[in-house]
Amino acid sequence: GAVVSQHPSRVICKSGTSVKIECRSLDFQATTMFWYRQFPKQSLMLMATSNEGSKATYEQGVEKDKFLINHASLTLSTLTVTSAHPEDSSFYICSASSDRSSSYEQYFGPGTRLTVT
Amino acid sequence: SQQGEEDPQALSIQEGENATMNCSYKTSINNLQWYRQNSGRGLVHLILIRSNEREKHSGRLRVTLDTSKKSSSLLITASRAADTASYFCATSPKYIFGTGTRLKVLA
Numbered sequence: 001g002a003v004v005s006q007h008p009s010r011v012i013c014k015s016g017t018s019v020k021i022e023c024r025s026l027d028f029q030a031t032t033m034f035w036y037r038q039f040p041k042q043s044l045m046l047m048a049t050s051n052e053g054s055k056a057t058y059e060q061g062v063e064k065d066k067f068l069i070n071h072a073s074l075t076l077s078t079l080t081v082t083s084a085h086p087e088d089s090s091f092y093i094c095s096a097s098s099d100r101s102s103s104y105e106q107y108f109g110p111g112t113r114l115t116v117t
Numbered sequence: 118s119q120q121g122e123e124d125p126q127a128l129s130i131q132e133g134e135n136a137t138m139n140c141s142y143k144t145s146i147n148n149l150q151w152y153r154q155n156s157g158r159g160l161v162h163l164i165l166i167r168s169n170e171r172e173k174h175s176g177r178l179r180v181t182l183d184t185s186k187k188s189s190s191l192l193i194t195a196s197r198a199a200d201t202a203s204y205f206c207a208t209s210p211k212y213i214f215g216t217g218t219r220l221k222v223l224a
Contacts, residue, residue: 034212043205044160044214093159095212105150106212110159 002028004096006109013084014117020080021112023094029074030096034106035067038091050077084116123206123218131223136193138218140206141186147209149182151191153202154217160205163191198224 003026013019023033032051036044048064050056050071058064068080077096081088091113095106124139140149148167152160166173166182166189173180179192193200201222206215 036214041219043217044207046211046213049211091157095160105162105165106207106209108152108160108162113157 002026002096002107004094004107004109006094006112008112009110010113012115012117015085016083018080018082019084019114020078021092021094021114023077023079023096023109025075025096025107028096028098030077031074031099032097033071033077034095034097035069035077035079036093036095038093044093081114084114086116089114089116123204123215125218126216127219127221129221129223130196132196132198134196136196136200136220136222137190138204138220139188139190140215141188142206142208142215143187144208146184149189150207150209151178151180152205152207154205155202193220196222198222
């Protein structure tokens with residue numbers, strides 16, 4: 001299957017700072033990328049969907065000014081958590097799919113564990 | 118909001134037994150996918166079933182889909198300790214995940 005990478009895999013930051021997480025599709029062109037967050041022992045919650053070159057579509061309850069998403073190319077999307085607070089500590093997972101694939105399959109990154117102190 | 122609901126939320130079985138978990142969803146779908154997640158790790162795609170398919174097999178996995186009932190089931194046959202993980206269903210086009218089933222296979 002296709003490969004999606006995330007960087008960093010773990011990050012610890014101080015409250016009030018901003019953190020950028022990168023999501024890359026390594027061997028295919030991702031026309032759509034998704035960002036999820038997951039709290040311990042819970043399911044993945046979709047935060048936003050982004051299409052290359054256009055603004056991200058955020059799910060209800062997700063603050064777009066706090067979670068900045070940029071999908072500047074067909075292989076890279078970034079999520080920036082601005083002015084992070086301890087309650088933003090979570091596991092953030094991205095996934096990518098291609099509208100050129102008839103299966104609409106999503107390929108997931110390995111996740112980034114964010115801890116805000 | 119969650120699209121899918123998995124049932125049961127937790128399942129504990131002996132190695133060699135079969136494990137069945139169910140997923141129900143609310144809206145029309147293009148396809149439904151099952152994923153596995155080991156504790157604190159990323160997701161592993163297991164199987165995709167399209168809305169016009171009723172059953173699909175992959176190794177020890179068997180997935181069924183009933184669009185009239187908006188439900189799917191995942192059967193893992195001859196389970197192994199390594200199958201211990203959380204299992205999620207996700208529906209497209211919007212890829213909303215269900216609540217997950219935590220499977221524990223005892224050696």
